Amino acid sequence: MSEVAIIGAGVAGLTCACELVDRGVDISIYEQAERLGEESCSWFAGGMLAPYCERDTAEHEVMQRGLVAARWWKKHVTEVIQRGSLVLALPRDRNELERLSRLGKQCRWVDQLEIREIEPDLVDFSGPGLLFPDEAHLDPRNALQDLANYLKMRKVSIQFDQAVRLEDLDAKIILDCRGYHSHDVLPGLRGVKGEMMILRTEDISLTRPVRLLHPRQPIYMVPRNNHQCMLGATLIENNERARFSVRSMLDLLNSAILLSPSFGEAEIIESGVDIRPAFDDNIPRLYRKDHTVFVNGLYRHGFLLGPALAIQAADAVMNPDQWKELPQCA
Amino acid sequence: MTRLELYGKSFESRILLGSARYPSPSKLAEAVQASSTEIVTVSLRREAGGSHAGEKFWNLIKSLDVAILPNTAGCYSAREAVTTAQMARELFQTDWIKLEVIGDSESLHPDTAGLVEAARILNDEGFKVFPYTTEDLVVAEKLLHAGCEVLMPWGSPIGTARGLNNEYGLRALRSRFETIPVIVDAGIGLPSHATRAMELGSDAVLLNTAVARAENPARMAEAFAEGIRAGRNAYLAGPMQPSDMPQTSTSLVDKADLRQ
Numbered sequence: 001m002s003e004v005a006i007i008g009a010g011v012a013g014l015t016c017a018c019e020l021v022d023r024g025v026d027i028s029i030y031e032q033a034e035r036l037g038e039e040s041c042s043w044f045a046g047g048m049l050a051p052y053c054e055r056d057t058a059e060h061e062v063m064q065r066g067l068v069a070a071r072w073w074k075k076h077v078t079e080v081i082q083r084g085s086l087v088l089a090l091p092r093d094r095n096e097l098e099r100l101s102r103l104g105k106q107c108r109w110v111d112q113l114e115i116r117e118i119e120p121d122l123v124d125f126s127g128p129g130l131l132f133p134d135e136a137h138l139d140p141r142n143a144l145q146d147l148a149n150y151l152k153m154r155k156v157s158i159q160f161d162q163a164v165r166l167e168d169l170d171a172k173i174i175l176d177c178r179g180y181h182s183h184d185v186l187p188g189l190r191g192v193k194g195e196m197m198i199l200r201t202e203d204i205s206l207t208r209p210v211r212l213l214h215p216r217q218p219i220y221m222v223p224r225n226n227h228q229c230m231l232g233a234t235l236i237e238n239n240e241r242a243r244f245s246v247r248s249m250l251d252l253l254n255s256a257i258l259l260s261p262s263f264g265e266a267e268i269i270e271s272g273v274d275i276r277p278a279f280d281d282n283i284p285r286l287y288r289k290d291h292t293v294f295v296n297g298l299y300r301h302g303f304l305l306g307p308a309l310a311i312q313a314a315d316a317v318m319n320p321d322q323w324k325e326l327p328q329c330a
Numbered sequence: 331m332t333r334l335e336l337y338g339k340s341f342e343s344r345i346l347l348g349s350a351r352y353p354s355p356s357k358l359a360e361a362v363q364a365s366s367t368e369i370v371t372v373s374l375r376r377e378a379g380g381s382h383a384g385e386k387f388w389n390l391i392k393s394l395d396v397a398i399l400p401n402t403a404g405c406y407s408a409r410e411a412v413t414t415a416q417m418a419r420e421l422f423q424t425d426w427i428k429l430e431v432i433g434d435s436e437s438l439h440p441d442t443a444g445l446v447e448a449a450r451i452l453n454d455e456g457f458k459v460f461p462y463t464t465e466d467l468v469v470a471e472k473l474l475h476a477g478c479e480v481l482m483p484w485g486s487p488i489g490t491a492r493g494l495n496n497e498y499g500l501r502a503l504r505s506r507f508e509t510i511p512v513i514v515d516a517g518i519g520l521p522s523h524a525t526r527a528m529e530l531g532s533d534a535v536l537l538n539t540a541v542a543r544a545e546n547p548a549r550m551a552e553a554f555a556e557g558i559r560a561g562r563n564a565y566l567a568g569p570m571q572p573s574d575m576p577q578t579s580t581s582l583v584d585k586a587d588l589r590q
Contacts, residue, residue, distance in 0.1 A: 059353055095491075103545065190355075190386040215489055237355075237387035280390065282354035 002028040004317060005171035009033075009158045010040030011140070011302040012295045013177035014147040015310035018076050021154050023314055028171070029156065032163040036144050041179060041274040042302045044196050046222045046232050047140035048209050049073065049304055050085045052104040052132045056096075056213065061283055062301060063104075065308040070136040072307035077146035082136040083208040086110070086119060088129040090258065096213040097130055107132045121204040124260050137209050139224050140303055166292060173317055174292040180239070180277040182296055186287065186329060189296060191239030191275030195248045196232035198224070199256070201266035212259055217251035221259065228269065231256055235300070244273050276300050284309055286316065287329035293317070294329060334534055336511055337426070337458040337479055339397070341368045344528070345558050346399065346513065347551065348538025349373070355390050357547050362394050365551035370396045371428055371536065373403040374418050388421065399460060401428035406435070408448035415452055427452060428460040428482070428515075438488040442469040446476055453477030462515055465499030467506055474510065481507065482515040482536065485527060489539050491519025494526055504531040521557030528561025529569065 004020055006013050009031035017029050033039035048054075051066030074080045087107075089097045101107055107130040115122055115129050148158055166174060166185075176182055183189040206223040222230045234248045249271070256263045278299040279285065286309065287294045295313050298305055316323045334341040346369045352358040362370060370391055391398060400418035405411040408431055415427040431448055433441030440463055449459050453476055461473045465483045473481065483503055486492035494500060495517065504512055514527040515536040524535045535558055544550035 057353055099543070236384075238384040239386060278354075280354060280359075281356035 002026045002171050004028075004173045004175060005030065005164075005169045006175045006177055007031075007164060007166070007169075008040070008177035008179060008181075009036060009144075009148070009160075010177065010179055011042035011045070011144065011306045012179065012298055012309065013175070014144060014151070015072075015306035016175050016177060016295055016313050017151055017156065018147055019307075019310035019314040020317065021151060021156060023318060025314070025317065027156060029151070029158050030162040030164045031158055031160050034161050036148055036158075037141075038272075040144075041194075041276055042140055042144060044194065044233075044272045044274045045140040045300075045302050046196075046209070046220055046230055047138045047143065047303050048085065048220065048222060049080070049136040049138065050132065050209065051304060052106045052135060053085050053087050053100065053130075053211060054301065054304065055103040055105075056087075056100050056211075056218070058301070059281075059283065062305065066301065066304040068311070069304050069307050072311075073136075073138055073143065073303070076150055077138060077143045079142065080136050080138050081208070082134070084131055084133040085135040085137075085209045085211065086115070086129055086131055087211045087213060088115070088122075088125060088127055088259065089213045090127045093213060093215060094128055096215065097128055100213065101130055104130075104132065106134055119206060119208070119210065121206065121262070122210070122260055124262075125258075135209075137222055138303065143303070172291065175313060175317075176292055176294045177296070179296065179298075180275055182294060183277070185289075186294055186296055188279050189277050190237075190280075191241075192278050192299065193236040193238045193240055193273065193275050194233040194300070195236075195244045195252070195271070195273050196230060197249070197252060197268055197272070198228055198230050198270040199263065199266040200226070200228045200269050201263065202227050203262040203265060204229075204260055210259060212255050214255055214258070217255045219252055219255040219259075221256065233300070239275050240273075241275050242273055244271050276302075286313055286326050288316070288323065288326040289329045293326065334511065336369075336460075341397075342366075343368045343555070344534040344562055345524075345551075345555050346371065346515075346534060346536035347541065348401075348536065349391060350403075350538055351542040352547060355387065358542075359390070359394055360548040361541050361551040362396060364548040365541070365555045367551075367555075368396055369399050370394065371399045371401045371538070372422070373401055374414050374421070397426070398422050398424055399426050399428050400424065401462075402430050402448075404432070405430060406432055406441075408444040408451070411444070411448045412451050415448075415457060416455075419457070425456055426458050426460065428462060430462045440464060440484070442466060445469070446472045449473050449478055450476040460513070465496050465503050467502060470503060470507060474507070480511045480513065482513045484516040485514050485523060486517030488516045490517050491540060492517050493519060493523035494530075497526070497530060500527070500532065501530050518554075521553045524554055525557040525561035525564075528558055529564050531565050534558075 006029040051063040211220040279297040284297040347367045402411040402414040431444040486495040511533040513534040518537040
C-alpha cells in the first residue's frame with residue numbers, strides 16, 4: 001500500500017506524481033489506457049508555456065499561476081525551449097494585438113523587418129507582431145514520456161490498463177486526476193472540444209511558437225522535431241470527443257496559410273480531436289472529498305498550469321493545514 | 331417607462347446580449363447579471379455539431395433565467411440558415427430565431443436577398459424571426475412583407491466597434507416604420523454608441539464583442555445598460571434641437587444689474 005495513489009497518467013497525474021516523488025512521498029499511479037497517449041487530452045496539447053500571451057483569452061490568475069511552469073518543466077524533462085512566443089495579426093486586426101499588449105505586458109512590438117529576422121521563413125507575412133521573449137515551449141508527448149521515465153528512475157512505474165475505482169484503493173490519500181472522466185463526481189466539470197493537426201513541411205521551420213490573432217479563427221503553430229509543427233486549436237462548447245468538422249479544418253488551415261502560403265504544400269500527418277476538462281470559470285482547482293483530492297479543470301492549460309497545481313496538491317498532501325484549506329466538493 | 335414588446339412578449343430591459351467570446355461561462359453569467367438583460371442570443375453552429383453534446387453550455391445559459399434567442403451566425407445561405415433555425419427550435423424549445431445570412435466572409439456583410447428568402451420560409455414555418463439586416467429601407471419593407479415583426483439593422487459591420495455608420499439611414503428606418511421594434515445590432519463598441527442608437531429612437535440594442543472582450547465584461551455590461559437607459563430616457567424626454575445661434579439660458583430681463 002502506497003501513501004498516495006494517483007489515478008490518471010495525463011499531464012495532471014504525472015506532474016503531481018513527480019512533485020510528490022520529489023518530496024519523498026511513496027506513490028503509486030494507475031492509468032486506464034494501455035500506454036501513455038491518446039486516451040488523455042494532454043496528448044493533443046500545444047505544449048506552450050506562455051503565461052503572458054494566454055492573457056488574450058485567459059484571466060490574470062492563469063498568467064500568475066503559469067509563471068512557475070518553465071522552471072518546473074526544465075527540472076523534469078529533457079527539452080524545454082525558451083525562445084519566446086511570436087504573436088502576429090493581419091494589419092487590419094492590429095487592434096487585437098493592441099489589446100493583448102495591454103493585457104499580457106511582457107512583450108514588445110516587432111515590425112515586418114524584425115519578424116523576418118527572428119523567423120526568416122515568415123518572409124511573406126506582412127503584419128505587425130508582438131514578441132514575448134521569456135516564454136517557452138515543449139513537445140507534450142515527449143514531455144509526458146520524460147515524466148514517466150523520471151518516475152521510473154525513482155522506482156515508480158505507471159500501472160497501465162487499470163481502470164481502478166476510488167473505493168477499491170486503500171491508499172491513505174487518493175489524487176483523482178482523471179480529467180473529464182471525473183465529471184460524474186465533479187458536476188461543475190464540462191468538456192470543451194478542441195481540434196488540432198500536425199503538419200510536416202521542409203519549406204518552413206519555425207523556431208518558436210507563432211500565434212495568429214484572428215477574430216474568427218485564431219491559431220497557434222508550435223514547432224516540433226522532424227520538420228513537424230502542431231497547428232491548433234479550435235474551442236467549441238461541446239463534449240464530443242470525435243468528429244473533426246470540415247469547417248474547423250478549413251478555418252484552421254486558412255489561418256495557417258495566412259501565416260505563410262508555403263503551408264499549402266505541407267503534409268497533414270495527423271488530425272486529432274479531444275475535449276478539455278473545464279470548470280465554469282475556466283480556471284483549474286483542487287477539491288477534496290474524504291481522503292480524495294481532485295486535481296481538475298486544467299482546460300487548455302495542462303502544461304502551463306500542471307506544475308502549479310501539482311505543487312498545491314503536494315503541499316496539501318504534506319501539510320494538514322493546507323489540506324483543510326482546500327474547498328470540499330459537494 | 332414603456333416596455334419593449336417583441337412578438338407578444340414584453341421586456342423591461344432594452345439590452346440584448348450575445349454569448350460568444352467571453353473568457354469563460356462564469357464571466358458570461360456575470361455580464362448577463364450586470365446588464366440586467368432579459369434576452370441572450372446563442373450561436374448554434376459552432377456548439378451543436380448536430381448533437382446534444384453542447385448541452386452543458388446551453389443549460390448554463392438557460393439557468394440564467396433569460397429568454398434565449400438562438401441565432402444562425404456563420405450561415406452563408408438561406409438554406410443553411412433555415413436548417414440551423416430548425417435545429418435551434420428543437421434544441422431550445424423556442425420559435426424565436428435571430429436570422430443572419432452572411433454574404434461575404436471578409437466584411438460579414440449580410441446577404442439581404444438570402445435573408446428575405448430565409449425569412450419568408452421561416453415565417454411560413456411559424457418562426458418568429460429577428461432579421462439581422464442593413465439600414466436599407468426596401469429590404470426592411472420586404473422583411474416585414476415576409477412576416478417579420480422586428481427589424482435588426484446593423485450599426486456597422488459585425489465586431490468592428492465603429493458605432494453607427496449611418497445615422498441618417500437608421501433615422502429614416504425609424505420614421506418609416508414607426509410601430510415596428512427596431513433593435514440596433516452589430517458594430518457597437520462603446521456605451522456612447524448604444525446611447526446614440528437609443529437617442530435616435532431605436533427600441534433596443536444587441537451587442538456581444540464589446541462586452542465579451544472587455545477587460546472586465548461585467549463592468550462593461552453595466553456601463554452599456556446605463557448608456558442604453560440614458561439614451562432611451564433622452565428620446566422619450568424630447569431633446570432640444572440644435573441651433574446655429576447661441577441662446578442664453580437665463581432671461582436678460584431678470585438678470586441682476588451689478589453695475590454701480
